Amino acid sequence: MITWLLLVSLFCKSTQDPNGQETCEYFVLYLLIVCQHKQHIRHTVPYIAVMPDQIGSTHFWNWSSHLSLECTSHSVRLRTRHKNYTIKEFHQILTVYCCYAFAGKDNSEKPMVYPQDRVFKVGSRVTFCCVLPAGDVLDKMYLTGSNNVNMNTTKISNQTYALTVYLNQPSKASCTDVRCESKTSDSGACVYIGYPPGDKDLQCETRDLESVECHWTVWRSTHLPKLATAYQLLGRYIIMKQYLNWTLTAENRLGKLELSDRADMTKRVHMFAPERVAASTVNARNVSLEWGWPVQQYRNLKITCQINVIKFLYDITFGINLAVLNDLIPNWTYNVTVRCATQHFWKWSDWSSTVKFHTKGDVPDALDVWMKMKGNQTTIIWKVSQISRLALLMIKKQIHLKLTNKLLSLFSATTSVNSSWIIGNNGSFSLSWSASPKASCGYIVDWCPTSGHCVVDWLRVPSYETNAVIFSNGVRYSLSIFACTQGAPVLLERREGYVKEESKMQMCDFLIRYCLLNVSVAQKYILFTNVLPMLHRNTRWPLQNIEMATAGFRC
Known part of the structure; x- marks a missing residue:
């Protein structure tokens, strides 16, 4: 709490040795005694020794009191003896070298709390005192905002009481109030409880290749709003290793912190955003972009850029102010923005301002066309790529008529093949098939629910691949594999199955009868491996009748 600092200049009577050199014959021993309210509370044990070669210089000794000096009177005494005295003589012959006393404020006209306006670190154990006027009686002492647990006071003298507390939380407002209430009045002292600086993550960078900016994170609040943290940043260039060394010092009343960062600034370039972005050449499916730089030194750097086009990122690693966007x-x-960074990547620049352009019109791409025949009904469907979607809006009716006539001739003959069973896994079917020499332009896989309204979907597979993954839900599906030829597609295989077995089904007579009457249109298969023994135990049907009834189901 209160630190005593005692500086003493020591001298000794010198003598001459046979060679005529002056020496100190004895070393000196010192005993320091501290008294608090006329009571001996501390002394150096057993003593402090000063050697001959130290005599003549200034020495110091310090001690911190757990009580503020205003709480009660303090005194300190310094005694000395020389080496040639025995321990018994040491206690009998002590020279009082000096004495210092500090009178506390024991007499007060109103209650007073000490210390006042002090700063403490969270986690400190602190003793406060309350000095009452003569004849007044203490009621209680406490800290505002605390739970008042273990708020026991100790009587130091007739008018002085002490409260020792553990400061386990910071001040919530500007300060924490320590209150002292007596039978006649009350008083208090404002103290600040907080943390030393807790900053971290110092990082320095350059934006213009001429100056340096440093950033760091304030990890936690010091909770000392009226006691600002002082910062000092120093940089030093290491010529031999070509890097800069930066040191940040953060200091407040409770502590000091140093952070350092070392880097080659040519690899710590945080570029400004490109400026004056413009579309210099606009075609139907590509466009040329150009932009400038606010810093001319950027032209000497190796730069990589990203261009944001409808939420897709184009990575451009060539050129420093020019890019060509294809497949538009x-x-x-389009609305386009650009950001860049050096190839010694540190950080992306901010995005540039948005540039807007409109591509020219063009002939649409060929459609992906397919058809589904069921009985006497033929359904023609096609997929429109995003690139062709807008162009098709103007010629949709004409394309529909042409495709219908062509597809009817191509699909006029469809061979029939046997169907095989397939069970999916993890929400998908994994298909594989034997390569076919007929597949001159690859394969087509189509699929739709076996019953109900068939919404067909299809997938084109290159000729060098003979597998595909189809994602679907838990209903029963029919899947077909075709060979793509120059003429009509050739049906190679058919598959039927489901992705997920629906295991939680109601076991009752009504359900069994329902299944028997609707086997041909059921969307799911029922596996009777575990059902038959259960039915045999819990129904009046003969077992042979159940087996006959379920013969049409696939197990």
């Missing part, structure tokens, strides 16, 4: 949609409006 004809007759389409």
